[in-house]
Amino acid sequence: MSTASGGVSPGVRGEAKRRSVVEAATRAFLSEGYGAASMDAIAAEAGASKRTVYNHFPSKRDLFRAVVARLYEGLNAPGRVPSDRAPAEALTAFAHGLLTHLRRPEVTGLLRLVAAEHRRFPELSQDLMREGKGPAVAPLEAYLAALDARGELRVPSPPAAASLFLGGIKEALFWPGLFGLPVPEDGPVVDNAVRAFLRGHRVGEPRGTVTRAPDTPS
Amino acid sequence: MSTASGGVSPGVRGEAKRRSVVEAATRAFLSEGYGAASMDAIAAEAGASKRTVYNHFPSKRDLFRAVVARLYEGLNAPGRVPSDRAPAEALTAFAHGLLTHLRRPEVTGLLRLVAAEHRRFPELSQDLMREGKGPAVAPLEAYLAALDARGELRVPSPPAAASLFLGGIKEALFWPGLFGLPVPEDGPVVDNAVRAFLRGHRVGEPRGTVTRAPDTPS
DNA sequence: CTCTAAGTACACTGCACAGTGTAGTGCAAT
């Protein structure tokens, strides 16, 4: 009757099976997509009976959402900016770290899922921004703001600058891969982007450049 | 028996039905995805009988490929660069044109399809680059090369510069939309990207900048 | 040993869908 005798703790043993189901489902959804992944295959791959799967998750949708939620949690690998190094090195390191992060199969698969299923599961999009992109670029924006505050660089709008910088890199080195296309070597592209960024944000610019935030609407 | 009497021309009448089937299939695939679109629904929406659909296309895969091929053809709306205007204006105009092009439902839907189905249909990716992206950015690269040749701007590697420029814009204004996320207003972001680009490619740079192509592999 | 929660094996329902077969209809050209 007591909590300690009847339930011990709610699912110490069941938790293991549950995890293996979620892991198998993750692999299935990431590689096959929502529609093509079958519950029978997931159960088999998890070494569980189909009934057990349905005892943990009432429906395929629920299992899918659990999978995506867990993927978002595992996404927390926000590249740090080595701010003790010179800006060129710091930016280069951050860029490479972010690329490594973005190109993990879980991330590319998740992006493909969100894009493909954003009609059936509109709520996934919102979480993607909040839990994925936001935390990933925040350190860069903070670093740029610090550079600006120290007077090392002129960065009127860190978010805009970060977006420009990362977009320039991802355009060649990340997005093509999402569509199964080949990507060029990282090094030269990143170096070029870093040079362009530093050239564009030097202090002591003569004139004709941005001196305030890039004029977002009033 | 003769070609002129027996066949008249191969399918003058049948061509109309075929087109309406392809159009209905296009709508279905773009909005539902490959797996979720049903042949029954496509036939109904095309005002055709299911048998007619299968008389024109032996399988769902074939219909899908016909749809994608036709989408690639219709993609030929490569934004021109108004090269008679000042660089700032020309780049701004091109950017807005490209964004309009990219955000058409056919394009976003096609990208989602290619990303989602690139396991089942690997061949789609190759065509996407050749028929979609290549033609779209070529005018910009040519324009940048011309600016460099005229000595108006220093653009050592037009492809790299174009990629950096467009990536910076698409990062904020295009990719989020592909995932169902809101995008900010175009104007400020584009203006900012154009300013940054011009600042980074002025002639008469002191030193420490790129003077040759950014070192793509030998 | 005994009780109970969690898991298993497996047969089964219901459905949606790709693809086929067939008998018949509308529409041109000769």
Added chain:
DNA sequence: ATTGCACTACACTGTGCAGTGTACTTAGAG
């Protein structure tokens, strides 16, 4: 009018899959 073709209506097969029901087994806690 006749011939031939594209199209239709519709029934039908086969399959794969989400989800359920049930009787049986395992494993830990007292």
